[in-house]
Amino acid sequence: MSHTQQSNSGNWLDANGGVFIAGIGLHPYQFPTETPYTELGLTAVRAALADSGLAWDRVQSAHVGTTSIGMAAGRVMLRHLGSTGLAVTQVENASASGSFAFRQACMEVATGMSNVVLAVGVDKHGDGRRAANKDGLERLSETATIPAAKFAMMARTYLRERGASVEEMANAAVKNHGNAARNPFAQFRKPRTLEQVLASPRVVGDLTVQQCCPRGEGAAAVMVVSGNAIRHLGLDARRCVRVKASVAGSERPEMQYGDSAVELVRTSAQAAFDQAGIAPKELDLLELHDAFSVEELLYSEAIGVCEPGEGARYLARGDSQIGGRCAINASGGLIGMGHPLGPTGIGQLAEITRQLRGEADGRQHPNARWGMAHMIGLGSVSVAHVLSASA
């Protein structure tokens, strides 16, 4: 059994009465400001507490996803809510930092170690220092560890092999900017036409600025609780969203040129579907890592909401629009909502929770029952979560 595979029988997330998201909160993603990270993070945490109906002194543990703030940010921030003595753990895993903080919270609740856990992502725009540049190894090209160059080459290969056009790829950005325009927490709030996306300055290869995610700052928080806690604490079960799968993995050697990241997405998503006991086409919502437009096409195929080779046509048919077969990046995704790193993965989970509750005013996907949040991080690591609406 691979590291990413999970058995469908005896789902560990069913222990302790199940694992649920009881509350969500965000600080809007934004371009860099002088606002301290504490203010960003506390805004999100206070909103999540209020949304769940939980008091701060009920929270037994906190997992803080961040990349660029520095050591031990959690306690420095959370003490302003009250020094309750809760356990605080900082999690860093590049773009997936928040997603992994959430996974840690899920594991802690499922084991019964805790019943009420905070997962929060908070970040400021950092200097982008990467471990890959400190491994003591030289590289032939100074851009070898820059994702934009890697994904621009993946885009070239994708377009050539699929017979797709640059315009078809750019339409992923058009859709996601449009969704973000309806999301009050998004960094970009303007719908963009295809002409605007294509006419924006070129960055690498066929990727223009508006096909690349912005960096910035922000915060997102979720309250993770056990099913037993929902009953004992009298929380509103109808607004609790259940976590049905949590899967993590890392990259393997590529079988053919350029397929290692896509294979990582494919295997982690498939393992998550197996754990949740659903098929990919049962998804109503999918939030994925669209740091660059081509990723949405690649990963919609890899995750299986459409057939291999069909990503561009799936988008063109409107199947990934809000109201389509599976709304992809209804939040606006990384391209539109933004990508502050630490919060990004938790922001995905907050969006799916909001949608599954039927509370996504102005961008609600109808009859949403199942959602997946899928994130990858430099390195490369992956993490997939499947959420289901309350029964």
Add this chain to the structure above:
Amino acid sequence: MKPLQPTLYELADDGHSLNFFFAQCSACGGLSFPANAPGCMHCGEPLSQATRITRPGGGELLEFVTLHVPLLPGMAAPSIAGDIRIAPGIVEEGVMAVADESALKHGMAVRAVAEVKPEEGVYACRFVPVNEGAAQ
């Protein structure tokens, strides 16, 4: 004149081409690049007992794109980056020393040549099509 990245390559006898350094694993026989990697990229064996192999630098050009803006401080733009299979199972990103993308084709053979940076007293690795004469 010194190599910009001395653990990766050296000047070949022709004074222009570059030779790459690989480590050949004593356990599986596979090549790793760079040669000072702390573990075999194929089997994970420590490379402390590996044989150092020197080969002409080059390979198959798998993909390429133009970098329209400097992605790093001080980086020249526009420039062209390419993914090159420099040995079985080893793909590295390199800088292409051609005027524009029209000089390149997928699957073409490329070779590593020295680009001299006299102000720094070093030479850097650039790739050119095998049939092209001098470096740019």
